[in-house]
Amino acid sequence: MPLDAAQTKRDRLEKKEAAIVDAATDVYLEKGFEKTTMAEIARRADVADGTLYTYFKNKNALMMAVVAAHWARITDEANKSISSSDNFFDAVEAHARYHITMLLKDWRLIDLSYVLYYMQRMPEIEATAYKREYSSVFDRVYNRALDRGEIRSDVPLRHARDLFYGTLEYAARTQVQGRSKQEVESIVKNLVAVIREGFAPSKPSTTREAIVDRLEAAVARLESVSSRKPTSGR
Amino acid sequence: MPLDAAQTKRDRLEKKEAAIVDAATDVYLEKGFEKTTMAEIARRADVADGTLYTYFKNKNALMMAVVAAHWARITDEANKSISSSDNFFDAVEAHARYHITMLLKDWRLIDLSYVLYYMQRMPEIEATAYKREYSSVFDRVYNRALDRGEIRSDVPLRHARDLFYGTLEYAARTQVQGRSKQEVESIVKNLVAVIREGFAPSKPSTTREAIVDRLEAAVARLESVSSRKPTSGR
Amino acid sequence: MPLDAAQTKRDRLEKKEAAIVDAATDVYLEKGFEKTTMAEIARRADVADGTLYTYFKNKNALMMAVVAAHWARITDEANKSISSSDNFFDAVEAHARYHITMLLKDWRLIDLSYVLYYMQRMPEIEATAYKREYSSVFDRVYNRALDRGEIRSDVPLRHARDLFYGTLEYAARTQVQGRSKQEVESIVKNLVAVIREGFAPSKPSTTREAIVDRLEAAVARLESVSSRKPTSGR
Amino acid sequence: MPLDAAQTKRDRLEKKEAAIVDAATDVYLEKGFEKTTMAEIARRADVADGTLYTYFKNKNALMMAVVAAHWARITDEANKSISSSDNFFDAVEAHARYHITMLLKDWRLIDLSYVLYYMQRMPEIEATAYKREYSSVFDRVYNRALDRGEIRSDVPLRHARDLFYGTLEYAARTQVQGRSKQEVESIVKNLVAVIREGFAPSKPSTTREAIVDRLEAAVARLESVSSRKPTSGR
DNA sequence: AATGAATGAGAGTTCATTCAT
DNA sequence: GATGAATGAACTCTCATTCAT
Numbered sequence: 001m002p003l004d005a006a007q008t009k010r011d012r013l014e015k016k017e018a019a020i021v022d023a024a025t026d027v028y029l030e031k032g033f034e035k036t037t038m039a040e041i042a043r044r045a046d047v048a049d050g051t052l053y054t055y056f057k058n059k060n061a062l063m064m065a066v067v068a069a070h071w072a073r074i075t076d077e078a079n080k081s082i083s084s085s086d087n088f089f090d091a092v093e094a095h096a097r098y099h100i101t102m103l104l105k106d107w108r109l110i111d112l113s114y115v116l117y118y119m120q121r122m123p124e125i126e127a128t129a130y131k132r133e134y135s136s137v138f139d140r141v142y143n144r145a146l147d148r149g150e151i152r153s154d155v156p157l158r159h160a161r162d163l164f165y166g167t168l169e170y171a172a173r174t175q176v177q178g179r180s181k182q183e184v185e186s187i188v189k190n191l192v193a194v195i196r197e198g199f200a201p202s203k204p205s206t207t208r209e210a211i212v213d214r215l216e217a218a219v220a221r222l223e224s225v226s227s228r229k230p231t232s233g234r
Numbered sequence: 235m236p237l238d239a240a241q242t243k244r245d246r247l248e249k250k251e252a253a254i255v256d257a258a259t260d261v262y263l264e265k266g267f268e269k270t271t272m273a274e275i276a277r278r279a280d281v282a283d284g285t286l287y288t289y290f291k292n293k294n295a296l297m298m299a300v301v302a303a304h305w306a307r308i309t310d311e312a313n314k315s316i317s318s319s320d321n322f323f324d325a326v327e328a329h330a331r332y333h334i335t336m337l338l339k340d341w342r343l344i345d346l347s348y349v350l351y352y353m354q355r356m357p358e359i360e361a362t363a364y365k366r367e368y369s370s371v372f373d374r375v376y377n378r379a380l381d382r383g384e385i386r387s388d389v390p391l392r393h394a395r396d397l398f399y400g401t402l403e404y405a406a407r408t409q410v411q412g413r414s415k416q417e418v419e420s421i422v423k424n425l426v427a428v429i430r431e432g433f434a435p436s437k438p439s440t441t442r443e444a445i446v447d448r449l450e451a452a453v454a455r456l457e458s459v460s461s462r463k464p465t466s467g468r
Numbered sequence: 469m470p471l472d473a474a475q476t477k478r479d480r481l482e483k484k485e486a487a488i489v490d491a492a493t494d495v496y497l498e499k500g501f502e503k504t505t506m507a508e509i510a511r512r513a514d515v516a517d518g519t520l521y522t523y524f525k526n527k528n529a530l531m532m533a534v535v536a537a538h539w540a541r542i543t544d545e546a547n548k549s550i551s552s553s554d555n556f557f558d559a560v561e562a563h564a565r566y567h568i569t570m571l572l573k574d575w576r577l578i579d580l581s582y583v584l585y586y587m588q589r590m591p592e593i594e595a596t597a598y599k600r601e602y603s604s605v606f607d608r609v610y611n612r613a614l615d616r617g618e619i620r621s622d623v624p625l626r627h628a629r630d631l632f633y634g635t636l637e638y639a640a641r642t643q644v645q646g647r648s649k650q651e652v653e654s655i656v657k658n659l660v661a662v663i664r665e666g667f668a669p670s671k672p673s674t675t676r677e678a679i680v681d682r683l684e685a686a687v688a689r690l691e692s693v694s695s696r697k698p699t700s701g702r
Numbered sequence: 703m704p705l706d707a708a709q710t711k712r713d714r715l716e717k718k719e720a721a722i723v724d725a726a727t728d729v730y731l732e733k734g735f736e737k738t739t740m741a742e743i744a745r746r747a748d749v750a751d752g753t754l755y756t757y758f759k760n761k762n763a764l765m766m767a768v769v770a771a772h773w774a775r776i777t778d779e780a781n782k783s784i785s786s787s788d789n790f791f792d793a794v795e796a797h798a799r800y801h802i803t804m805l806l807k808d809w810r811l812i813d814l815s816y817v818l819y820y821m822q823r824m825p826e827i828e829a830t831a832y833k834r835e836y837s838s839v840f841d842r843v844y845n846r847a848l849d850r851g852e853i854r855s856d857v858p859l860r861h862a863r864d865l866f867y868g869t870l871e872y873a874a875r876t877q878v879q880g881r882s883k884q885e886v887e888s889i890v891k892n893l894v895a896v897i898r899e900g901f902a903p904s905k906p907s908t909t910r911e912a913i914v915d916r917l918e919a920a921v922a923r924l925e926s927v928s929s930r931k932p933t934s935g936r
Numbered sequence: 937a938a939t940g941a942a943t944g945a946g947a948g949t950t951c952a953t954t955c956a957t
Numbered sequence: 958g959a960t961g962a963a964t965g966a967a968c969t970c971t972c973a974t975t976c977a978t
Contacts, residue, residue: 009978013941034353038969048943050971059969111352117411118345119268128411159424162405163397170400174392177351177362190393194432247958272952282960284954293952477957481962502821506948516964518950527948579820585879586813587736596879627892630873631865638868642860645819645830658861666896715937740973750939752975761973 017055018069020045025066029108033115036063060121067116070109071130074102078137088145093192095137096168100184103172138164151199160199167191251289251299254279258300263342267349270297294355301350304343305364308336312371322379323430329371330402330422337406338418372398385433394433401425485523486537488513493534497576501583504531528589535584538577539598542570546605556613557664563605564636564656571640572652606632619667628667635659719757722747726768731810735817738765762823769818772811773832776804780839790847791898797839798870798890805874806886840866853901862901869893 023045028036038059042049056062081098085091103110113130116122138161145151171187257279262270272293276283290296315332319325337344347364350356372395379385405421491513496504506527510517524530549566553559571578581598584590606629613619639655725747730738740761744751758764783800787793805812815832818824840863847853873889 016941032353034355037967039967049945049969050943051941053970054941054943111348114345115349115352118349120266124411131411155424155428156420158408159405159421162408162421163401163425163428166400166402166404167397168400170403171393171396174396177358177365186390187393187396190389191397194389194397194428197432198428271950276961283952283962284960285958287953288958484962500821502823505946507946517948517966518964519962521949522962522964576820579816582813583817583820586817588734592879599879623892623896624888626876627873627889630876630889631869631893631896634868634870634872635865636868638871639861639864642864645826645833654858655861655864658857659865662857662865662896662900665900668899739971744940751941751973752939753937755974756937 016047020047020052020055020062021065021069024062025069025109028063028066028112033112038062060116063112063116064122064126067109067113067122068126068130070106071113071134074106075130075134075137077102078134082137082141088141088148088150089192089196091141091145092138092164092195093188095141096164096188096191097184099165100168100172100187103169104175104184107172107176135161135165155199160195164191164195247289250281254281254286254289254296255299255303258296259303259343262297262300262346267346272296294350297346297350298356298360301343301347301356302360302364304340305347305368308340309364309368309371311336312368316371316375322375322382322384323426325375326372326398326429327422327426329375330398330425331418333399334402334406334418334421337403338409341406341410369395369399389433394429398425398429484515488515488520488523488530489533489537492530493537493577496531496534496580501580506530528584531580531584532590532594535577535581535590536594536598538574539581539602542574543598543602543605545570546602550605550609556609556616556618557660559609560606560632560663561656561660563609564632564659565652567633568636568640568652568655571637572643575640575644603629603633623667628663632659632663718749722749722754722757722764723767723771726764727771727811730765730768730814735814740764762818765814765818766824766828769811769815769824770828770832772808773815773836776808777832777836777839779804780836784839784843790843790850790852791894793843793847794840794866794897795890795894797843798866798893799886801867802870802874802886802889805871806877809874809878837863837867857901862897866893866897 020041024036024041027040027044031040038052039049041062042052045052052062056065078095078098082091082095085094113122113127117124117127139157142151142157142160146153168187168191175183254275258270258275261274261278265274272286273283275296276286279286286296290299312329312332316325316329319328347356347361351358351361373391376385376391376394380387402421402425409417488509492504492509495508495512499508506520507517509530510520513520520530524533546563546566550559550563553562581590581595585592585595607625610619610625610628614621636655636659643651722743726738726743729742729746733742740754741751743764744754747754754764758767780797780800784793784797787796815824815829819826819829841859844853844859844862848855870889870893877885
């Protein structure tokens with residue numbers, strides 16, 4: 001078989017696999033986890049029931065592919081979300097905005113990860129791998145800021161990460177569950193403000209020594225003033 | 235029927251209902267959501283399958299009772315967790331410690347709430363009601379602190395709440411999923427520190443730097459005065 | 469519940485279980501192993517599909533019950549088949565006749581044992597237990613004959629048993645497969661004859677023919693002496 | 703196409719066919735009947751699934767080819783097993799030894815014949831043909847012995863054959879099922895001994911009547927001797 | 937001749953729920 | 958109120974076979 005034909009064939013298979021994953025995603029989003037049956041997915045993807053099993057070992061594998069596809073997509077987008085900001089706080093804000101917007105839009109797909117995990121249908125290792133890969137976006141931003149001295153260095157990365165994602169996810173969940181009006185900006189601004197306060201590099205002014213320095217400087221200036229002869233004119 | 239007998243009877247029924255809920259809880263914790271069948275619950279509660287349906291309309295209702303019982307239990311405990319602290323930060327710390335400890339111990343029961351909700355088996359209204367009731371613990375502490383002026387007043391309660399519970403839940407989930415060693419104290423201390431920074435009342439007057447600022451301003455004024463040509467009058 | 473009612477209930481259940489086993493047997497005999505589906509058995513037993521699973525863990529268990537029921541039946545009959553004969557050879561003949569007649573009639577049920585065993589659907593232990601129980605009929609007859617000195621004692625029981633059942637089963641199978649006319653009597657008589665010869669007690673020195681040999685030798689000597697001319701002296 | 707090329711091509715096809723049969727045999731022996739799938743056979747034979755169907759009409763045909771190949775192999779070997787013995791009992795012993803050894807080694811392939819037959823997947827006619835061809839080895843030995851008067855002539859061949867193969871197969875199956883230690887020699891020797899006794903040409907001397915006859919004849923001679931007048935001379 | 941992706945009928949099994957007792 | 962045998966719809970998954978390439 002010529003290489004081109006092989007390539008074309010492989011492309012076709014990959015396209016079909018993607019189509020199946022998309023069909024599964026659609027069915028899940030429409031009908032919910034419990035009513036997502038293989039038969040329905042097959043119908044939607046316009047293939048025979050058995051065909052699903054040529055592409056995925058079983059239902060679990062297919063649902064995990066749905067999850068994987070989503071994490072891949074958002075990890076990619078998340079990386080883009082920070083690319084234009086080089087200042088730490090700007091990057092954090094951009095990522096926070098992207099993250100919560102995504103959550104509000106795709107929360108059911110994120111939930112799917114949790115459902116599969118809770119039901120012990122997805123190995124822990126996989127569940128955490130996706131998340132780790134995604135949250136490395138924050139990690140990179142954070143570490144860069146540390147290097148540049150943009151933020152204080154005594155807060156462990158993991159705590160910062162927990163605060164960042166935790167706050168956003170909880171806020172998103174509250175909104176989704178409560179069907180309250182969306183207030184992305186308010187949430188983002190608030191989180192960034194807290195981070196700005198809590199993670200700011202210790203402004204030299206707030207340490208005791210700095211204060212003493214400044215006081216002494218002021219006194220020195222006073223002294224110089226007072227020792228100056230009053231000059232007429234100037 | 236004499237009242238006492240009726241009372242006794244009702245007690246007996248309530249005891250049985252509680253026994254069924256306990257049995258369901260045990261089965262769920264032992265076998266996981268998928269393998270929690272009505273038959274197994276009945277076996278564990280030492281009643282016939284059909285009996286479950288005299289106490290609960292269907293499986294969903296029973297599982298929701300499991301969830302309700304847990305939220306009731308922890309809401310009660312959470313209220314106690316703050317009772318001994320009257321200072322805002324002490325109360326927050328105590329509650330944070332209680333909350334994450336509970337999560338690490340009973341995460342499967344919290345997950346059950348989510349699973350039921352995700353599966354559209356528990357009406358949104360119920361899911362949120364339990365949570366709201368529980369999180370009112372934080373709300374009360376926060377509002378009291380606001381009243382007393384212990385914290386700044388420009389951070390909306392809901393954002394503070396999202397940050398508090400969100401951070402802790404994310405941290406707990408990370409620990410549970412990653413099987414990393416538990417570090418309750420580190421998480422709690424860090425969260426409290428961030429809150430202390432981010433939520434402190436911006437009383438310009440009492441902080442050291444404000445004093446320095448004022449001093450410095452005064453010095454500046456002195457400087458400007460002293461360098462000014464002495465004018466007669468004025 | 470009164471004892472009688474309980475008894476009645478249990479009877480009813482046992483009757484139903486037996487009815488299911490009978491239905492399964494019928495379907496198997498009619499349609500063959502491959503086309504024996506649980507749905508068909510349920511239909512035949514006039515119960516719902518699920519009901520089968522209240523009585524038997526799975527299809528395998530049901531098919532094994534079919535096998536077990538048959539072995540129980542024929543073991544019982546086989547015991548009766550020898551009860552009227554107290555002579556070894558009569559008993560062997562009666563049992564042989566019963567055994568091959570049963571095989572020709574119920575060979576498909578015996579085959580079922582083998583099929584389940586071959587397909588590793590029936591644990592070895594069970595497969596052998598039924599057979600051992602059944603073949604103990606022969607063992608008892610054989611051991612009694614040994615005690616009574618009806619047969620020689622140097623042929624191990626297991627070899628005798630292999631020869632007895634092996635010959636009959638092979639003969640039956642040949643007949644069934646070849647659709648040759650049935651010739652139970654010829655097979656039985658022949659087997660018994662071989663056993664009579666091969667297992668007869670071979671009292672070496674005390675055997676009748678040895679005595680005859682010696683007698684005859686003596687007579688021959690007598691003859692030779694008497695026919696000799698009387699010689700003086702010598 | 704030149705003849706040689708055609709020959710080569712046909713050879714190639716036959717080699718491939720044999721390779722497929724071998725692969726099927728291997729899979730069956732390794733995985734058992736139920737897990738022997740066409741896909742697995744194709745994988746093992748290193749051809750595509752569809753290719754199997756250019757060589758064999760369907761799965762049945764392929765499995766029957768497996769069986770046929772085995773019967774052909776052992777029929778050939780069985781013929782060799784008797785070639786060096788010209789005495790009946792030696793030939794029987796050699797063949798018995800070969801037969802049971804083969805059964806213990808290849809019982810799964812013999813079972814395969816039965817399974818296919820039991821499942822009505824192999825036409826009776828084929829099943830019996832292989833067996834008949836194989837057992838003709840015994841038939842020839844037996845008939846030659848009859849011609850030579852080595853054995854009595856009143857036992858029909860088919861009964862002798864049933865006893866021979868039946869005993870060995872039953873013994874083999876018992877050993878295999880029971881995982882008892884192998885005792886080929888004991889089985890063979892015992893079978894040959896029984897045959898020696900049961901099929902020996904009827905030495906007139908060993909039956910009771912014959913003994914009585916001989917005794918009476920001897921006595922008669924004695925009487926005639928004693929009643930004879932002693933004659934002088936002679 | 938060879939491929940292997942696609943097929944789809946059909947299997948065994950589960951389990952929440954019912955209802956006669 | 959309590960029972961537990963009975964239900965049957967619904968599910969996932971298998972695999973021999975086909976046929977366009």
